[in-house]
Amino acid sequence: MRIPLFNKLLLFSSGHKPPRNWLLLCLVSVCMLIALFGSSSYGGLDYSVNSNAEPRVYTKYRRLKEQVESDYTELKSSKNGVKGIKLCGKELEHYVPCYNVSANLLFGFKDGEEFDRHCEVSMMDELYCLVRPPRDYKTPLSWPVGRDVIWNGNVKISKDQFLSSGSMTKRLMLLEENQISFNSDDGLIFDGVKDHSRQVAEMIGLGSDAEFWQAGVRTVLDIGCGFGSFGAHLLSLKVMALCMAAYELTGSQVQLSLERGLPAIIGNFITRKLPFPALSYDMIHCAQCGVLWDKKDGMFLIEANRILKPGGYFVLHGTSLSTNKGSMPSPIEEFTRKICWTLMAQQEETFIWQKTTDAQCYSSSTQGAIPLCKDEHEDIQSYYQPLASCLVGTASKRWFPIQNRSSDYRISPADLEIHGIQQHEFYEDFESSRSALRNYWSLLTPLIFSDHPKRPGDEDPSPPYNMIRNVMDMNARYGGMNSAFLEAGKAAWVMNVVPVEARNTLPLILDQGFAGVLHDWREPFPTYPRTYDMLHANGLLSHLISEECSITNLLLEMDRILRPEGWVVLLDKLGPIEDTRMLATQIRWEARVVDLENDSDQRLLVCQKPFVRK
Numbered sequence: 001m002r003i004p005l006f007n008k009l010l011l012f013s014s015g016h017k018p019p020r021n022w023l024l025l026c027l028v029s030v031c032m033l034i035a036l037f038g039s040s041s042y043g044g045l046d047y048s049v050n051s052n053a054e055p056r057v058y059t060k061y062r063r064l065k066e067q068v069e070s071d072y073t074e075l076k077s078s079k080n081g082v083k084g085i086k087l088c089g090k091e092l093e094h095y096v097p098c099y100n101v102s103a104n105l106l107f108g109f110k111d112g113e114e115f116d117r118h119c120e121v122s123m124m125d126e127l128y129c130l131v132r133p134p135r136d137y138k139t140p141l142s143w144p145v146g147r148d149v150i151w152n153g154n155v156k157i158s159k160d161q162f163l164s165s166g167s168m169t170k171r172l173m174l175l176e177e178n179q180i181s182f183n184s185d186d187g188l189i190f191d192g193v194k195d196h197s198r199q200v201a202e203m204i205g206l207g208s209d210a211e212f213w214q215a216g217v218r219t220v221l222d223i224g225c226g227f228g229s230f231g232a233h234l235l236s237l238k239v240m241a242l243c244m245a246a247y248e249l250t251g252s253q254v255q256l257s258l259e260r261g262l263p264a265i266i267g268n269f270i271t272r273k274l275p276f277p278a279l280s281y282d283m284i285h286c287a288q289c290g291v292l293w294d295k296k297d298g299m300f301l302i303e304a305n306r307i308l309k310p311g312g313y314f315v316l317h318g319t320s321l322s323t324n325k326g327s328m329p330s331p332i333e334e335f336t337r338k339i340c341w342t343l344m345a346q347q348e349e350t351f352i353w354q355k356t357t358d359a360q361c362y363s364s365s366t367q368g369a370i371p372l373c374k375d376e377h378e379d380i381q382s383y384y385q386p387l388a389s390c391l392v393g394t395a396s397k398r399w400f401p402i403q404n405r406s407s408d409y410r411i412s413p414a415d416l417e418i419h420g421i422q423q424h425e426f427y428e429d430f431e432s433s434r435s436a437l438r439n440y441w442s443l444l445t446p447l448i449f450s451d452h453p454k455r456p457g458d459e460d461p462s463p464p465y466n467m468i469r470n471v472m473d474m475n476a477r478y479g480g481m482n483s484a485f486l487e488a489g490k491a492a493w494v495m496n497v498v499p500v501e502a503r504n505t506l507p508l509i510l511d512q513g514f515a516g517v518l519h520d521w522r523e524p525f526p527t528y529p530r531t532y533d534m535l536h537a538n539g540l541l542s543h544l545i546s547e548e549c550s551i552t553n554l555l556l557e558m559d560r561i562l563r564p565e566g567w568v569v570l571l572d573k574l575g576p577i578e579d580t581r582m583l584a585t586q587i588r589w590e591a592r593v594v595d596l597e598n599d600s601d602q603r604l605l606v607c608q609k610p611f612v613r614k
């Protein structure tokens with residue numbers, strides 16, 4: 001006969017007296033269960049519960065619970081509840097916040113200002129949804145194949161735009177069924193870009209474009225880059241070319257460049273300065289880039305002059321001037337003299353000016369009307385400030401002709417001194433980035449989300465070197481992560497973002513020949529959806545939380561710019577990491593907290609955006 005369960009229990013409690021040891025065991029296991037569930041309910045100290053740290057963990061837990069509750073209310077107060085954030089409508093598949101022209105016009109912006117970035121307008125009706133990929137979205141091909149062939153369905157471009165794309169950098173595209181092909185590197189297709197590059201090199205007195213790097217041309221800002229083909233060619237010569245173009249509703253140069261794995265960012269300077277410091281680039285390139293340089297009292301040229309390094313080149317190709325083809329545009333001629341540029345060469349439709357290497361040039365009275373700015377340093381933290389009609393940079397310690405740079409790839413201790421940066425800080429940043437990259441690279445596999453997750457150091461199987469291409473370091477410090485990627489031989493380039501409140505290390509980043517930009521993480525990043533394979537941030541979360549920023553908004557923005565199956569790697573203190581993990585689940589990312597091998601208070605949060613969300 002079977003004894004009902006409660007009888008059995010009854011029997012147990014009345015009849016046999018369990019031994020003392022057994023009771024103790026029970027107590028211990030109950031405690032362990034509580035500890036286990038307790039920890040996993042707030043994310044889990046995944047691999048270790050440090051017993052000496054218990055009181056600390058406890059107080060942290062209280063604080064964590066409070067934060068989690070506030071995040072919960074934040075989520076609940078939105079229309080979407082806590083079940084997970086809903087998907088945006090189909091019309092927002094290519095959505096870029098801050099560039100709503102019709103809203104800007106309604107707001108009263110005109111005379112070209114409506115095309116500028118106006119976050120204050122579009123952030124009033126903040127979206128609270130996840131931008132979805134187009135229905136026929138496909139995983140981009142890996143580098144370097146993906147540079148030459150992209151999926152038609154991933155970008156927004158019309159058939160008409162193919163047919164009308166006549167400029168040198170655009171006409172190289174062919175449409176093959178569902179693919180767009182660009183010229184291949186081995187030059188099977190007639191290649192106007194290579195001829196152009198060779199011509200520019202010869203015009204500045206070099207034997208060939210392979211000499212750009214040695215001649216000091218290491219960073220190029222390619223304004224209106226077509227679809228990035230010139231930049232792609234420069235990258236093959238170890239020159240970092242950043243494509244910059246205005247926001248475009250369809251056929252975006254920036255969207256297509258990034259889809260190809262080429263560095264690009266949305267930007268224009270109709271009324272505001274670019275988010276780069278003075279003396280940033282060795283060359284500014286404009287091939288029919290649409291900027292009317294001779295307009296607006298030369299303010300556009302003053303802005304170009306600001307970000308150009310001493311001895312740097314300004315290359316103008318095609319008729320983006322309001323004058324006849326081939327003839328010297330006279331208002332420009334006059335103005336370039338006032339900003340101490342000399343016309344080096346002119347061939348057909350290509351003009352090249354060189355910025356002076358002599359800072360005294362600007363102070364001499366013969367130079368006419370352009371005054372120096374009163375506050376030389378005002379633009380060091382320049383973040384979309386209004387365009388100025390005065391000159392900066394001449395008193396900078398970074399005033400150094402590009403032609404005189406050493407041929408060493410690495411930054412020297414003397415360079416660091418110019419930037420006012422301690423050697424040990426710089427090298428520590430590199431060393432810790434190097435070991436961090438080594439630690440988490442092996443984790444970047446869906447295996448990490450399984451029940452038997454990978455741990456740092458489990459080397460096998462390691463992802464291929466070209467698994468990711470477009471990387472953003474959201475809090476780049478000295479660019480150590482960029483250096484680490486280069487040193488490890490990964491097929492990635494890094495967009496180094498320096499947050500506005502952080503120490504402005506952007507000049508140092510740019511001087512290392514890296515891509516970089518200043519950004520306020522309370523605002524959306526100027527890029528199209530699905531443009532990065534990996535977002536990395538060390539210490540950004542705790543910083544933003546201390547500034548009382550909404551982490552939810554930040555994660556929604558990260559989700560927007562991340563490609564499907566893209567990775568998020570966040571290193572931070574335990575508290576912010578646990579909060580973020582909670583929110584990551586709302587966004588339906590796969591997420592796992594990883595303990596670092598050392599006994600620090602930091603944790604790694606590794607997330608992956610799913611390919612499709614149901």
Ligand SMILES: *[C@@H]1O[C@H](CO)[C@@H](O)[C@H](O)[C@H]1NC(C)=O
Binds near residue numbers: 095101122
């Ligand atoms: C742009 O602004 C207009 C006018 O305010 C608005 O109707 C429209 O929904 C906005 N578009 C987006 C994508 O936010």
Ligand SMILES: *[C@@H]1O[C@H](CO)[C@@H](O)[C@H](O)[C@H]1NC(C)=O
Binds near residue numbers: 400401403404
């Ligand atoms: C740069 O190099 C040129 C030629 O070698 C030299 O005359 C000039 O003094 C150098 N300028 C600086 C600032 O080092």
Ligand SMILES: *[C@@H]1O[C@H](CO)[C@@H](O)[C@H](O)[C@H]1NC(C)=O
Binds near residue numbers: 602
């Ligand atoms: C622990 O590792 C992290 C990441 O590699 C590093 O930033 C931190 O300085 C290390 N802490 C200690 C105490 O070694």
